[in-house]
Amino acid sequence: MPAPDAIWHIRTAQDADIPALHALIEASVRGLQANDYTPAQIEAALGTVLGLDTQLIRDQTYFVVESKNSTGETVFAACGGWSKRKTLFGSDGASVREPDLLDPAIDAAKVRAIFVHPNFARRGLGTLILAHVEAAAQAAGFHHFEMGSTLTGVPLYRLKGYVEIEHIAVPLHNGEALPIVRMIKSA
Numbered sequence: 001m002p003a004p005d006a007i008w009h010i011r012t013a014q015d016a017d018i019p020a021l022h023a024l025i026e027a028s029v030r031g032l033q034a035n036d037y038t039p040a041q042i043e044a045a046l047g048t049v050l051g052l053d054t055q056l057i058r059d060q061t062y063f064v065v066e067s068k069n070s071t072g073e074t075v076f077a078a079c080g081g082w083s084k085r086k087t088l089f090g091s092d093g094a095s096v097r098e099p100d101l102l103d104p105a106i107d108a109a110k111v112r113a114i115f116v117h118p119n120f121a122r123r124g125l126g127t128l129i130l131a132h133v134e135a136a137a138q139a140a141g142f143h144h145f146e147m148g149s150t151l152t153g154v155p156l157y158r159l160k161g162y163v164e165i166e167h168i169a170v171p172l173h174n175g176e177a178l179p180i181v182r183m184i185k186s187a
């Protein structure tokens with residue numbers, strides 16, 4: 001559990017963080033998305049549609065929100081990033097990858113893989129990481145944002161000015177499909 005007076009620290013994710021990021025993402029998906037997706041959808045989507053894209057770490061566009069737990073140990077509370085590449089969503093294991101670079105003058109930066117650990121839910125961390133991600137993309141010259149949101153994330157992103165433009169049913173290896181919502185926003 002987090003310390004009652006948690007202080008958040010955001011930093012760029014590193015390769016050494018990958019195992020902890022996988023654990024955070026799995027805990028977030030299983031704990032916070034169970035009201036929007038079935039267990040079969042969740043299990044099939046983890047590691048493909050929902051998961052870590054390590055290209056973002058290599059591009060230094062993925063971030064970790066750290067806090068201290070009640071024993072003073074540093075823990076990951078949330079993560080998320082943005083991409084200057086065409087891939088809209090998905091982890092390293094996703095079947096569709098578009099590694100081509102975007103042109104900030106005409107393309108939208110891709111907001112990617114924002115997850116909050118269930119122990120830190122409802123504390124504003126989704127808003128915090130989203131604001132950090134948008135500011136980083138703007139600093140890189142982007143003026144528009146696009147994302148493939150989970151159903152769980154849609155209410156937050158609507159509140160932050162994102163507009164739904166398409167509903168996508170992403171096929172999963174077990175025959176299920178995962179509903180994703182494509183959303184956009186101008187800076």
